[in-house]
Amino acid sequence: MFKTVKSKILITAIVMLTILMSAFVCYTIVSRMKTKQLMVQNYVFSVDKFVQDINKKIIRYEDNVLDLARIGSLFYRTDKSFELTNKTIVKIFENYPDSLGGGIWFEPYIVDKAQKRICFYAYRNKENKVVLDESFNSEKYDYHNQGWYKQIISKVTPVNNVVWSEPYYENQGSNTLMITVGTGIYVNGELIGISTVDWEISTIIEDVSKMKPLEKTFSMYKNGDEIKNSFALFGNKDYDNIIATSDPYLNNDELIGHSLKEVPWYSDNLYAITYITYHNKKYIPFYKTLRNGMVLVVCVPEIEMFREIDKFYINMFTVLLLLGFIIPALLYFSMNRYIINPIAKLKDIAYKISNGEDVNIKIENPEEFAQLASTYDKMTNDIKLITRERAKINSELSIAKSIQASSLPNVFPPFPDKSEFDIFASMEPAKEVGGDFYDFYFIDDKKFMFLIADVSGKGIPAALFMMTVKTLINNLSQVNDDPKELIKKINKKICETNKEGFFVTMLAGIADTMTGELNIINCGHNLPLIKRQNGDYEYLKLNSNIALGVFEDTEFEIYNTVMKAGDIIFTYTDGVTEAININNEIYGEQKLYECLNNIKETKPNIIAQKVKASIQKYTDSVPQSDDITMLIFKYNGGVNKGVNKGTNNMKTFKQIVTQENYKAFYSWLHDTLQEWNINDDLTNKLDMCAEEIFANVAFYAYPDRQGLIDVSLNKFDNKIILEFKDGGIEYNPLEKPDPDISLPPEERPIGGLGIYMVKNLADEIYYKRENNNNILTLIFYI
Amino acid sequence: MDVTIKKIGINGLYIHASGRLDLDTAVDYGTKIKDTIEDSEEIIKEVILDFSEITFISSFGLKIILELFKLLKSQEGVLKLKNVSEQLMGSFKLVGFDKFLVFE
Missing domain, CATH: 3.30.450.20 (PAS domain)
Structure with missing residues (x-):
């Protein structure tokens, strides 16, 4: 509670006031003493x-x-x-x-x-x-x-x-x-x-009791305001007798003529400001000798003497005390009214603004806050404008990002009719649009080119440059056979278009899908890992060439190897190895190596998924700072027979999806498989999977209407591809967690088993959402 | 799908069916057996499913088997499967049903 401006100012005011008041009190005490003496x-x-x-x-x-x-x-x-x-x-x-x-x-x-x-x-x-x-x-x-x-x-x-x-x-x-x-x-x-002359003593006594301070020397006493209860003695020292007294405690008449000593307070060596105590009261005596040797002693009660002074000081203290309360109170109220309330108002407004509410800021009083409020108002409007601009830019950026992402091949398997290899690639963009990309395509009937690259820099410029480079490589590779010449031309073209000083690291491979021959070009890129059939992943120790776009006339060294069926090559960008964890430590090549060698699966998409999971586990809550891009190429061995394009082997089934139609569906499936001489085991697998997917679509895809299911069955030399397409609500069955099949039967849920079975029965499974269709592709190896 | 249900003893059932146990047939198959179990005057303690002529079981069929198992278990009965072909056995194993079902 002492942290608010209000309390701070108040405390300061109270402290200052206390100091001021104590100073005043000290001064008053001293002055009171002085006044008393006076x-x-x-x-x-x-x-x-x-x-x-x-x-x-x-x-x-x-x-x-x-x-x-x-x-x-x-x-x-x-x-x-x-x-x-x-x-x-x-x-x-x-x-x-x-x-x-x-x-x-x-x-x-x-x-x-x-x-x-x-x-x-x-x-x-x-x-x-x-x-x-x-x-x-x-x-x-x-x-x-x-x-x-x-x-x-x-x-x-x-x-x-x-x-x-x-x-x-x-x-x-x-x-x-x-x-x-x-x-x-x-x-x-x-x-x-x-x-002789006679003097009536009673007149003296009267005079004595009428004694009062001089009116003009001390203004505290008003006219006729006398000091009460003072008493006096008038005596003759020579005769040592009392002529007159006005002592209220003694019988005065009887004392007259008696010795002066009989008046207890009499003393002939009294002088001003000595106090005597008489009947438990303090008195100040004044002693004077008269010209005829007579003496006069006047005793004034201390209280009476200082009555007016004390009254004055008590009043002063009361006023002071009141001021001590009134001033902070006034301060508090005026501060509240003129400072705290406007601040609170501004604070509330700021809060509302931060919540995106539309507020009109108006404070009229005091002037400074009025100005502040109008500045605030202007600022708010500016912020609104800027925010609108920013939102526009952001939406444009996200469009750019999605354009960039969609420019990369993202349909897997990209060549379902090619059994010679499997490929999978993914790019997980960081928050900004970045410069990572990958690409792959056939450059002739049997030569397949894949590449992964990283354009230096980030943001829109890098992204634009990346698009240029990607297109450029694509174009050039279509017309150049010799890898060495190709890369040289690519480099030259990049140099020509590169006015901004970008450079590109790239790892490209050109594989002969028939023979397994592989040319690898490394232009300053991260070293790939290669797994030879049943061996471990190993870093491929390549001699690195200079990055693309640096020197126009550079010779490139090409690494040649031959891939055998089952060999896998894993390529990636530095977003993988340089992913940072909470302690600011990078993921590193060693971790990647260990991670890959712990993956038993050989399907490229699974490998990518597992590596991604490992990175995610490592980085935890740290936001991704760079694009994470991977490309995995698996060689399955060449096919010596003529290339089967597969179109002749495609069968389709398209009908309204209902439970009643299931019979027709499985009849179609069985007939087709029988026609292709598929063995019972595989037929059984396909049958089980097909039924599950069919049932799913029939029950859930179209909750309130009838819809179509479009099934295609495609046979190649070594695999069968079964594809389901429906226009129902978006549903990716692969995202469903696996059921725990080790549970005792009582605890098992009835549902969820089907998809689990499908995942286990199919050799590959892919899902994508395209043109408002769910497309599920199942691949079965023959 | 033809389903034949026979009583064995006081509280046993013997069920024979032929063909596929899938989306088309499994519900019908399951309902018939369940109704018989529930309508029986005696508490059914043993159900034997003869699979000798079952050619195919889908995930739907497996769900029905699990439901039957649970139903019997709730009244302390036993579900037994007879003459399960090797191919179908693979399906049971895939989903881990071999761990609790009784095969004869």
């Missing part, structure tokens, strides 16, 4: 700004208290106008809107020897109006004995030293948690009292 730094700035704000407030409180001290000093040094001082105090407080209230407190009896307590106090009422409060002058309150007074006065030295008190509850008026800032009132270096 975030923390940003928060440091926020804390700084907050501290600055508080410092400003502190300065204002201190200014306020110092202003009050100056009023106090003025009061003391001038006419001690209470009215003016009161007015001034009210005025001052209007300048310091943050201050809750404050006052001027003189030491006992220092202004007026008669009056122990002189103080001025003003505060902001609920309507935010500054009003005077004279109730502190009372004996009952006795401010000199209040803790805050004592604390401040003990610390205000030297001049202008501002002191912050510990936090306390104002139980006189509003009962709120306060701290007081105070400074000494000095006249001529003498401390005559103090001035």
